[in-house]
Amino acid sequence: MAFHDVQFPIGISLGAQGGPERRTDVVVLGSGFEERNSRWADSRRSYNAGYGVRSLDDLHEVIDFFEERRGRLYGFRWRDHSDWKSCEPGQQPSTLDQFIGTGDGIQATFEIVKTYGSTFAPWIRRIRKTIAGSITVAVDGVEQVETTDFLADADSGTVIFQPASIPPNGANVTAGFEFDVPVRFDSDQLEINLQGFRAGAIPSIPIVEIRL
Numbered sequence: 001m002a003f004h005d006v007q008f009p010i011g012i013s014l015g016a017q018g019g020p021e022r023r024t025d026v027v028v029l030g031s032g033f034e035e036r037n038s039r040w041a042d043s044r045r046s047y048n049a050g051y052g053v054r055s056l057d058d059l060h061e062v063i064d065f066f067e068e069r070r071g072r073l074y075g076f077r078w079r080d081h082s083d084w085k086s087c088e089p090g091q092q093p094s095t096l097d098q099f100i101g102t103g104d105g106i107q108a109t110f111e112i113v114k115t116y117g118s119t120f121a122p123w124i125r126r127i128r129k130t131i132a133g134s135i136t137v138a139v140d141g142v143e144q145v146e147t148t149d150f151l152a153d154a155d156s157g158t159v160i161f162q163p164a165s166i167p168p169n170g171a172n173v174t175a176g177f178e179f180d181v182p183v184r185f186d187s188d189q190l191e192i193n194l195q196g197f198r199a200g201a202i203p204s205i206p207i208v209e210i211r212l
Helices: 056-068 194-198
Strands: 003-007 017-021 024-028 034-038 044-048 075-078 098-102 109-111 113-116 123-126 136-139 150-153 158-161 172-176 179-185 206-209
Touching: 044 179, 056 194, 098 109, 098 113
Parallel strands: 003 075
Antiparallel strands: 017 044, 024 034, 044 206, 075 179, 098 172, 109 158, 113 123, 136 172, 150 158, 179 206
Protein backbone atom coordinates (compact mmCIF):
# COMPACT_ATOMS: atom_id res chain seq x y z
CA MET A 1 0.00 0.00 0.00
CA ALA A 2 1.32 3.47 -0.94
CA PHE A 3 2.57 5.13 2.24
CA HIS A 4 4.78 8.13 2.99
CA ASP A 5 6.59 7.77 6.30
CA VAL A 6 6.01 11.38 7.28
CA GLN A 7 3.97 12.86 10.12
CA PHE A 8 1.06 15.26 9.61
CA PRO A 9 1.90 18.69 11.13
CA ILE A 10 1.77 17.94 14.83
CA GLY A 11 0.67 21.42 15.91
CA ILE A 12 -2.43 21.15 13.72
CA SER A 13 -3.30 17.58 14.74
CA LEU A 14 -3.22 18.76 18.37
CA GLY A 15 -6.44 20.69 17.83
CA ALA A 16 -8.17 18.07 15.67
CA GLN A 17 -11.37 16.26 16.58
CA GLY A 18 -12.03 12.53 16.28
CA GLY A 19 -11.41 9.10 17.72
CA PRO A 20 -12.20 5.37 17.38
CA GLU A 21 -15.24 4.00 15.59
CA ARG A 22 -16.79 0.52 15.62
CA ARG A 23 -19.53 -1.03 13.52
CA THR A 24 -22.24 -2.91 15.40
CA ASP A 25 -25.46 -4.30 13.97
CA VAL A 26 -28.34 -4.02 16.45
CA VAL A 27 -31.61 -5.87 15.82
CA VAL A 28 -34.50 -5.16 18.19
CA LEU A 29 -36.72 -8.21 18.50
CA GLY A 30 -40.49 -8.09 18.89
CA SER A 31 -40.04 -8.94 22.57
CA GLY A 32 -37.93 -5.82 23.08
CA PHE A 33 -34.72 -7.79 23.53
CA GLU A 34 -31.75 -7.02 21.27
CA GLU A 35 -29.34 -9.06 19.21
CA ARG A 36 -26.02 -7.35 18.61
CA ASN A 37 -23.23 -8.35 16.26
CA SER A 38 -19.88 -6.65 15.70
CA ARG A 39 -19.08 -6.21 12.01
CA TRP A 40 -15.49 -5.12 12.65
CA ALA A 41 -13.01 -7.08 14.74
CA ASP A 42 -10.98 -3.90 15.25
CA SER A 43 -11.95 -0.28 15.67
CA ARG A 44 -11.06 2.32 13.04
CA ARG A 45 -10.11 5.88 13.86
CA SER A 46 -11.18 8.98 11.99
CA TYR A 47 -10.44 12.65 12.55
CA ASN A 48 -11.24 16.12 11.26
CA ALA A 49 -8.02 18.10 11.01
CA GLY A 50 -9.97 21.29 10.29
CA TYR A 51 -10.47 21.89 14.01
CA GLY A 52 -6.71 22.31 14.39
CA VAL A 53 -6.36 24.99 11.70
CA ARG A 54 -6.04 28.35 13.45
CA SER A 55 -4.53 30.60 10.79
CA LEU A 56 -4.03 31.00 7.06
CA ASP A 57 -0.47 29.76 7.55
CA ASP A 58 -1.86 26.56 9.09
CA LEU A 59 -4.23 26.24 6.15
CA HIS A 60 -1.39 26.65 3.68
CA GLU A 61 0.62 23.99 5.53
CA VAL A 62 -2.29 21.54 5.22
CA ILE A 63 -2.72 22.30 1.50
CA ASP A 64 1.00 21.74 0.96
CA PHE A 65 0.81 18.42 2.82
CA PHE A 66 -2.37 17.40 0.96
CA GLU A 67 -0.87 18.08 -2.46
CA GLU A 68 2.26 16.07 -1.71
CA ARG A 69 0.12 13.14 -0.61
CA ARG A 70 -1.92 13.48 -3.85
CA GLY A 71 -5.15 13.59 -1.87
CA ARG A 72 -6.21 10.09 -0.83
CA LEU A 73 -3.40 8.33 -2.74
CA TYR A 74 -0.66 8.15 -0.10
CA GLY A 75 -1.00 7.30 3.57
CA PHE A 76 0.95 9.08 6.30
CA ARG A 77 1.50 9.20 10.06
CA TRP A 78 -0.95 10.93 12.39
CA ARG A 79 -0.44 11.82 16.05
CA ASP A 80 -3.57 11.04 18.07
CA HIS A 81 -2.86 13.22 21.10
CA SER A 82 -5.38 11.33 23.22
CA ASP A 83 -3.70 7.95 22.62
CA TRP A 84 -0.08 7.83 21.45
CA LYS A 85 1.84 6.00 24.16
CA SER A 86 1.97 2.54 25.72
CA CYS A 87 0.85 4.24 28.92
CA GLU A 88 -1.49 7.10 29.75
CA PRO A 89 -0.74 10.33 27.80
CA GLY A 90 0.48 12.17 30.91
CA GLN A 91 2.97 9.47 31.89
CA GLN A 92 6.29 8.32 30.51
CA PRO A 93 6.49 4.91 28.78
CA SER A 94 8.00 2.08 30.81
CA THR A 95 9.41 -1.29 29.75
CA LEU A 96 6.61 -2.94 31.75
CA ASP A 97 3.68 -1.10 30.12
CA GLN A 98 2.47 -3.67 27.60
CA PHE A 99 2.73 -7.45 27.41
CA ILE A 100 3.79 -8.38 23.86
CA GLY A 101 4.46 -12.10 24.15
CA THR A 102 5.90 -15.13 25.93
CA GLY A 103 9.29 -16.52 25.03
CA ASP A 104 9.80 -20.11 23.89
CA GLY A 105 13.57 -20.05 23.48
CA ILE A 106 13.21 -19.93 19.68
CA GLN A 107 11.00 -16.98 18.71
CA ALA A 108 13.07 -13.86 18.03
CA THR A 109 10.48 -11.48 16.54
CA PHE A 110 7.65 -9.96 18.59
CA GLU A 111 4.95 -7.58 17.37
CA ILE A 112 4.23 -4.37 19.27
CA VAL A 113 0.69 -4.36 20.64
CA LYS A 114 -1.38 -2.33 23.09
CA THR A 115 -4.12 -3.90 25.22
CA TYR A 116 -7.28 -1.96 26.10
CA GLY A 117 -9.29 -3.13 29.10
CA SER A 118 -8.45 -5.97 31.44
CA THR A 119 -11.39 -7.81 32.94
CA PHE A 120 -14.31 -8.56 30.62
CA ALA A 121 -13.15 -8.50 27.01
CA PRO A 122 -9.70 -6.92 26.53
CA TRP A 123 -8.98 -5.74 22.99
CA ILE A 124 -5.45 -6.12 21.61
CA ARG A 125 -4.47 -3.45 19.10
CA ARG A 126 -1.60 -4.06 16.69
CA ILE A 127 0.71 -1.03 16.62
CA ARG A 128 2.48 -0.72 13.27
CA LYS A 129 3.88 2.81 13.27
CA THR A 130 5.99 3.27 16.39
CA ILE A 131 8.25 6.26 16.96
CA ALA A 132 11.92 5.59 16.21
CA GLY A 133 14.00 5.47 19.39
CA SER A 134 10.98 5.21 21.70
CA ILE A 135 10.77 1.42 22.08
CA THR A 136 12.06 -0.07 25.33
CA VAL A 137 11.85 -3.78 26.12
CA ALA A 138 12.10 -6.04 29.16
CA VAL A 139 12.26 -9.82 29.54
CA ASP A 140 10.82 -11.01 32.85
CA GLY A 141 11.20 -7.45 34.13
CA VAL A 142 14.87 -7.10 33.13
CA GLU A 143 15.41 -4.20 30.74
CA GLN A 144 17.08 -5.08 27.45
CA VAL A 145 19.58 -2.93 25.59
CA GLU A 146 18.72 -1.86 22.05
CA THR A 147 21.20 -3.01 19.42
CA THR A 148 22.98 -5.26 21.95
CA ASP A 149 19.93 -7.35 22.89
CA PHE A 150 17.31 -6.38 20.31
CA LEU A 151 16.61 -4.35 17.20
CA ALA A 152 13.48 -2.20 16.88
CA ASP A 153 11.75 -1.67 13.54
CA ALA A 154 9.70 1.50 13.98
CA ASP A 155 8.21 1.27 10.49
CA SER A 156 6.57 -2.13 11.07
CA GLY A 157 6.24 -2.07 14.86
CA THR A 158 8.34 -5.14 15.63
CA VAL A 159 11.08 -6.09 18.05
CA ILE A 160 13.75 -8.56 16.89
CA PHE A 161 15.98 -10.12 19.54
CA GLN A 162 19.61 -10.85 18.83
CA PRO A 163 20.48 -14.58 18.77
CA ALA A 164 22.19 -14.45 22.16
CA SER A 165 19.25 -12.63 23.78
CA ILE A 166 16.22 -14.60 22.55
CA PRO A 167 13.71 -14.80 25.45
CA PRO A 168 13.82 -18.20 27.18
CA ASN A 169 10.82 -20.50 27.43
CA GLY A 170 8.07 -19.02 29.59
CA ALA A 171 9.64 -15.56 29.88
CA ASN A 172 7.28 -12.57 29.71
CA VAL A 173 8.24 -9.98 27.10
CA THR A 174 6.99 -6.45 27.77
CA ALA A 175 7.52 -3.11 26.09
CA GLY A 176 7.03 0.64 26.33
CA PHE A 177 6.74 2.88 23.28
CA GLU A 178 5.25 5.87 21.49
CA PHE A 179 3.34 5.52 18.24
CA ASP A 180 1.44 7.17 15.40
CA VAL A 181 -1.71 6.10 13.55
CA PRO A 182 -1.37 5.24 9.83
CA VAL A 183 -3.98 7.34 8.02
CA ARG A 184 -4.92 8.99 4.72
CA PHE A 185 -7.04 11.93 3.66
CA ASP A 186 -10.65 10.81 3.24
CA SER A 187 -11.36 13.18 0.38
CA ASP A 188 -9.63 14.11 -2.87
CA GLN A 189 -10.85 17.69 -2.47
CA LEU A 190 -10.20 20.35 0.15
CA GLU A 191 -13.20 22.65 0.00
CA ILE A 192 -12.10 25.90 1.59
CA ASN A 193 -14.02 29.16 1.77
CA LEU A 194 -11.60 31.89 2.84
CA GLN A 195 -14.39 34.35 3.63
CA GLY A 196 -16.02 31.79 5.89
CA PHE A 197 -12.67 30.85 7.40
CA ARG A 198 -11.96 34.46 8.35
CA ALA A 199 -15.40 34.59 9.95
CA GLY A 200 -14.59 31.59 12.12
CA ALA A 201 -15.94 28.71 10.01
CA ILE A 202 -14.03 25.44 10.41
CA PRO A 203 -12.88 23.81 7.15
CA SER A 204 -13.62 20.10 6.80
CA ILE A 205 -10.39 18.10 6.45
CA PRO A 206 -11.35 14.43 6.98
CA ILE A 207 -8.67 11.91 7.96
CA VAL A 208 -9.25 8.16 8.27
CA GLU A 209 -7.14 5.28 9.61
CA ILE A 210 -5.82 2.70 7.12
CA ARG A 211 -4.88 -0.96 7.55
CA LEU A 212 -1.29 -1.89 6.78
